[in-house]
Amino acid sequence: MPRIIAERADTLPAIAEVFREYGYEGASLALIGKATGLGKGSLYHFFPGGKEEMASAVLAEIDGWFETHMFGPLRDSREPERAIETMFDSVESYFRSGRRVCLVGVIALGDARERFAQPVSGYFKRWVDALADALVRSGRDRLPARALAEEVVAGIQGAIVLARALDDPGAFGRTVTALRVKTRPEPKVSRAASRTRDRSHTRRQG
Amino acid sequence: MPRIIAERADTLPAIAEVFREYGYEGASLALIGKATGLGKGSLYHFFPGGKEEMASAVLAEIDGWFETHMFGPLRDSREPERAIETMFDSVESYFRSGRRVCLVGVIALGDARERFAQPVSGYFKRWVDALADALVRSGRDRLPARALAEEVVAGIQGAIVLARALDDPGAFGRTVTALRVKTRPEPKVSRAASRTRDRSHTRRQG
DNA sequence: GTCTATAGATCGATAGAC
DNA sequence: GTCTATCGATCTATAGAC
Numbered sequence: 001m002p003r004i005i006a007e008r009a010d011t012l013p014a015i016a017e018v019f020r021e022y023g024y025e026g027a028s029l030a031l032i033g034k035a036t037g038l039g040k041g042s043l044y045h046f047f048p049g050g051k052e053e054m055a056s057a058v059l060a061e062i063d064g065w066f067e068t069h070m071f072g073p074l075r076d077s078r079e080p081e082r083a084i085e086t087m088f089d090s091v092e093s094y095f096r097s098g099r100r101v102c103l104v105g106v107i108a109l110g111d112a113r114e115r116f117a118q119p120v121s122g123y124f125k126r127w128v129d130a131l132a133d134a135l136v137r138s139g140r141d142r143l144p145a146r147a148l149a150e151e152v153v154a155g156i157q158g159a160i161v162l163a164r165a166l167d168d169p170g171a172f173g174r175t176v177t178a179l180r181v182k183t184r185p186e187p188k189v190s191r192a193a194s195r196t197r198d199r200s201h202t203r204r205q206g
Numbered sequence: 207m208p209r210i211i212a213e214r215a216d217t218l219p220a221i222a223e224v225f226r227e228y229g230y231e232g233a234s235l236a237l238i239g240k241a242t243g244l245g246k247g248s249l250y251h252f253f254p255g256g257k258e259e260m261a262s263a264v265l266a267e268i269d270g271w272f273e274t275h276m277f278g279p280l281r282d283s284r285e286p287e288r289a290i291e292t293m294f295d296s297v298e299s300y301f302r303s304g305r306r307v308c309l310v311g312v313i314a315l316g317d318a319r320e321r322f323a324q325p326v327s328g329y330f331k332r333w334v335d336a337l338a339d340a341l342v343r344s345g346r347d348r349l350p351a352r353a354l355a356e357e358v359v360a361g362i363q364g365a366i367v368l369a370r371a372l373d374d375p376g377a378f379g380r381t382v383t384a385l386r387v388k389t390r391p392e393p394k395v396s397r398a399a400s401r402t403r404d405r406s407h408t409r410r411q412g
Numbered sequence: 413g414t415c416t417a418t419a420g421a422t423c424g425a426t427a428g429a430c
Numbered sequence: 431g432t433c434t435a436t437c438g439a440t441c442t443a444t445a446g447a448c
Binding site for chain 2: 021022023025026101102104105106108109110111113117120121123124125128147150151153154155156157158159160161162164165166167171174175178179
């Protein structure tokens with residue numbers, strides 16, 4: 001299986017897949033070499049820091065992808081509700097119905113967590129913040145927006161675990177759909193609804 | 207640090223912690239030996255099948271603990287709502303606010319997943335089934351009960367990921383509390399509420 | 413730049429003394 | 431039962447030829 005590797009960045013997708021499949025510890029240079037089609041010499045030429053630098057580069061690329069395709073739109077979009085829907089679309093396609101794991105989550109669970117604490121926490125913090133931001137701009141109060149954002153991000157991570165554990169991609173889709181529905185503007189009325197400002201899309205019930 | 211190891215079962219808690227902390231691949235026999243206070247000779251005396259048998263034994267013990275303390279009560283309790291509350295209490299103390307990871311979830315995400323596919327899927331399947339059962343007996347319709355059960359189990363797994371990633375145990379507590387509230391009988395008035403009471407619980411086999 | 417060869421450490425697992 | 435010694439394999443990383 002020949003591969004065209006012209007520069008360092010071209011190796012990252014293949015390396016990322018190895019880390020996803022085997023975890024940080026389990027991803028050996030032999031596996032990475034096979035996936036990229038490069039020998040150790042070439043790998044150390046691109047990544048003098050060895051495996052740790054490879055993982056850092058992969059995490060940075062993943063972070064950049066999410067920043068561009070999800071976090072940014074969530075923060076900046078004039079249509080926050082649409083950005084949220086797009087986020088769920090991206091989540092479903094990116095994680096391939098739970099068949100593809102979240103490398104950041106995998107590292108968070110493993111013993112390499114402390115080594116990559118900053119990129120890992122930054123990724124999840126910005127995800128939660130950006131989603132909470134969009135929820136606030138779509139009319140929710142600050143506190144429940146943050147709570148819901150945490151719940152959604154956690155739920156997505158858990159959906160991956162569950163889908164892989166059950167070997168049932170449907171479990172991913174069902175859970176994510178439930179989360180998606182929950183972020184939509186609710187017609188439901190709560191005790192705090194009486195003091196809400198002007199939420200034109202909320203209507204009373206009962 | 208001396209340890210009293212009289213029989214095989216006494217080693218399991220220490221071994222489980224090593225697997226939790228380092229994952230299946232990362233848990234070396236040297237680490238397991240240090241944690242148990244036993245040499246490799248003793249470990250192979252207790253576990254002739256080596257590391258794989260150690261992991262199987264640990265998974266079986268974890269499964270047994272959850273079966274006894276959570277799944278069983280969820281299925282059998284005369285007070286399903288109370289069993290659900292107890293489940294959340296057990297979850298919060300067992301996972302220590304997300305500081306302790308779920309070994310079954312960790313294995314589900316890693317490359318050892320296929321090797322332990324049966325115990326891993328069985329654990330999560332029985333958790334979802336038992337919780338759905340309790341939700342049905344507490345008055346919910348079958349389909350939404352299953353959906354909610356999946357969402358709760360996934361949410362707990364995700365809460366562990368998020369809490370560890372953010373290094374914020376509070377994130378675990380907040381998310382789990384939100385899930386707990388969601389499983390309580392809702393005072394909310396829905397269209398189906400009037401006809402749920404007389405619903406037949408009998409179902410066909412298979 | 414990319415390769416092979418290899419160092420030095422550690423891996424899982426085994427053998428045998430006691 | 432528990433230990434030490436040790437095997438062969440594999441690990442990350444480096445060195446040097448080309």
